[in-house]
Structure formats: structure tokens, C-alpha cells
Amino acid sequence: xxDTFSLAGTSFTSRLIIGTGKYRSFDEMKAAHKxxxxxxxxxxxxxxxxxxxxxxxxxHLDPKMKILPNTAGCYDADHAIRTARLxxxxxxxxxxxxxxxxxxxTLLPDNEQTLAAARVLVKEGFIVLPYFTDDLIMARKxxxxxxxAVMPLAAPIGSGMGVxxxxxxxxxxxxxxDATIIVDAGVGVPSDAAIAMELGxxxxxxxxxxxxxxxxxQMATAMNLAxxxxxLAYLSGRMPKRLxxxxxxxIQGAIK
Amino acid sequence: xxxxxxxxNGESREIPPxxxxxxxxxxxxxxxxxxAIELNNRVVSRKNWPATIVRDDDKxxxxxxxxxx
Numbered sequence: 001x002x003d004t005f006s007l008a009g010t011s012f013t014s015r016l017i018i019g020t021g022k023y024r025s026f027d028e029m030k031a032a033h034k035x036x037x038x039x040x041x042x043x044x045x046x047x048x049x050x051x052x053x054x055x056x057x058x059x060h061l062d063p064k065m066k067i068l069p070n071t072a073g074c075y076d077a078d079h080a081i082r083t084a085r086l087x088x089x090x091x092x093x094x095x096x097x098x099x100x101x102x103x104x105x106t107l108l109p110d111n112e113q114t115l116a117a118a119r120v121l122v123k124e125g126f127i128v129l130p131y132f133t134d135d136l137i138m139a140r141k142x143x144x145x146x147x148x149a150v151m152p153l154a155a156p157i158g159s160g161m162g163v164x165x166x167x168x169x170x171x172x173x174x175x176x177x178d179a180t181i182i183v184d185a186g187v188g189v190p191s192d193a194a195i196a197m198e199l200g201x202x203x204x205x206x207x208x209x210x211x212x213x214x215x216x217x218q219m220a221t222a223m224n225l226a227x228x229x230x231x232l233a234y235l236s237g238r239m240p241k242r243l244x245x246x247x248x249x250x251i252q253g254a255i256k
Numbered sequence: 257x258x259x260x261x262x263x264x265n266g267e268s269r270e271i272p273p274x275x276x277x278x279x280x281x282x283x284x285x286x287x288x289x290x291x292a293i294e295l296n297n298r299v300v301s302r303k304n305w306p307a308t309i310v311r312d313d314d315k316x317x318x319x320x321x322x323x324x325x
Contacts, residue, residue: 019323019324019325020323020324020325021322021323021324021325022323022325023323029323042324042325043321043322043323043324044321044322044323044324044325045292045319045320045321045322046319046320046321046322047265047266047317047318047319048265048286048287048291048318048319048320049265050264050265050267050269050284050286052285056287056289056290056320057320057321057322057323058290058321067321069321070324070325072324072325082294082297082299083319085294085299086292086294086299086317086319087292087321089292089293089299089301089302090290090291090292090319090320090321091290091321157325158325185325205325206325207324207325208325
């Protein structure tokens with residue numbers, strides 16, 4: 001079965017997008033990336049240290065990987081826009097994971113600032129992939145602003161809590177059947193990823209769940225399989241939930 | 257002529273007069289590949305680095321990429 005994931009004119013075989021943060025070593029990160037089957041990785045924009053110790057982080061990434069820079073650490077639209085422009089200049093990519101954080105404790109997104117930044121960046125030709133609260137109305141506004149996909153959270157960044165509000169994801173999927181929905185942040189274990197995909201997410205973006213696993217590469221394999229399993233389940237159409245039992249074996253004809 | 261005082265990546269630094277962005281990177285041994293420079297909150301594209309002179313009190317940000325999610 002060919003089930004490719006298309007985003008802004010680029011086709012991906014894998015529906016798993018992964019981060020590059022928090023790994024204990026570059027070797028561990030590389031092994032996890034390979035095991036994940038992911039074809040796109042996120043990176044962060046950061047000041048070059050002035051102490052002269054500048055190793056090129058990008059050299060540790062598989063050259064085949066598509067690089068998606070993010071605007072992590074930005075707390076208002078203006079900073080996010082500046083960060084996106086810097087990323088485009090340095091990497092010569094129009095792609096940006098737009099992240100405008102509203103609060104240091106929860107790292108929850110500031111949807112208002114995210115939308116404001118998205119509008120500016122889309123006009124400047126960016127392919128804007130916005131991280132936002134799992135809210136249908138906000139998703140609509142971001143899509144109307146010209147974002148090719150929306151990236152609702154499952155739970156706060158790095159929390160590993162899994163899909164906290166499955167109803168919101170279901171509603172978003174049902175009301176926006178043609179939108180590309182990428183669940184970004186909050187996945188802790190493969191079952192979380194599978195649930196998000198079963199609910200109709202088109203792809204999952206995760207970092208901590210793999211990077212903080214005791215065996216990151218093995219967890220990356222598990223996530224890869226979970227995303228595939230969840231996707232197949234969604235395409236297959238789940239059975240209805242029933243309050244009472246429904247016998248699998250014929251009742252008539254059983255010996256008495 | 258006196259040195260110029262600039263803010264480089266949030267830190268106060270002195271540079272000789274008429275320093276351009278290209279030589280700024282050399283002075284501070286900063287990488288030139290896959291970095292971007294912002295001068296007073298505006299990105300300066302790579303091709304304009306040699307022609308862009310850094311002046312007293314300018315704010316310069318030089319960024320690269322690190323691990324992130």
C-alpha cells in the first residue's frame with residue numbers, strides 16, 4: 001500500500017518527524033534518527049558561543065534528512081519572526097516550525113502571537129508549520145492565514161503525558177477533513193503516538209520521548225512502528241464502541 | 257580612532273572602526289558556514305556582509321543551529 005504523507009509539495013514515506021534535542025551524545029542521536037525512519041528533523045536557532053568552541057551540529061545529521069528549523073524560545077511574534085528570518089538565511093529553507101511560547105512553566109503556546117507571526121511569515125513566503133493549542137477555531141484561523149498544516153499539542157512540551165484531549169483531536173479531524181494535522185509535543189510512549197494517529201493525525205512530531213528513553217534507538221523503532229500501526233488503524237476504520245458484549249462465536253448451534 | 261563598542265550576542269565587545277560583518281566573524285573566530293547575522297534586529301544576507309560596516313552601539317546577533325524539538 002502506498003500511503004505517502006505530503007506536506008507543502010514534499011512527499012514523505014514516514015509520518016514521524018523527530019527532534020534533535022536532549023540526546024546524551026551525537027552517536028545516540030544518529031542511531032535514534034536512523035531507527036525512527038523519520039525523514040525530517042527539527043533544529044533550534046541559537047546564538048553562536050563567543051568562546052570559540054563551535055562544533056557544527058548540522059554535521060551530525062544525516063544529509064538526507066530534511067531540516068525543519070524552529071522558533072523555540074520565542075515569547076512574542078516579533079522574536080519568532082526574527083528567528084524565522086535568521087533560520088531561512090542560514091539554511092536557505094522556507095520551512096519553519098513556528099513556536100511562540102506563552103509561559104515558562106507550561107511552555108504552552110501563545111496562540112494569539114502565533115497567529116500574528118504566521119500571517120507575517122506566510123506573506124514573506126515561509127512554509128509555516130505552527131505549534132498551537134489543540135483548538136479547532138485556532139486551527140481554522142491558522143489554515144486561513146496560509147499555513148499548509150497545523151500542529152496541535154497532545155500535551156505540554158516534554159511532558160510525556162500523551163493525548164490529553166482526544167475529543168479535541170477528533171473534532172479537528174472531523175471538521176477539517178482536508179487539513180494536514182501534525183500532533184506536536186506531549187507524546188511519551190508508542191501507545192500515545194498510536195492513539196494520535198488512530199484519531200486521524202497525519203503525522204507526529206516528537207523529541208523527548210525518544211531522546212530521554214534509556215535506549216533511544218530502540219524507542220525510536222517502537223515509535224516508528226506505533227505511528228505506522230496507528231495510521232493503518234485509522235485507514236481501516238475502527239469497530240464501534242459498545243457498552244455491552246457482542247459475541248464473536250455463533251450463539252446458535254452451540255450444544256445444549 | 258577609538259574602538260567601537262558593540263553588543264555581540266548579548267555581550268559587550270570592542271571592535272576596530274570600519275569593521276564589516278565578514279571581518280567581525282574573523283575577529284571573534286566565529287564560523288561562517290550555516291550561520292546568519294542580524295544587525296540591529298534586521299537580517300543581513302551573506303552577500304552583503306563585506307559591505308556592511310558595524311558601528312558604535314550596534315547590536316549584532318550571530319546564530320547557528322543546535323539540537324531542538
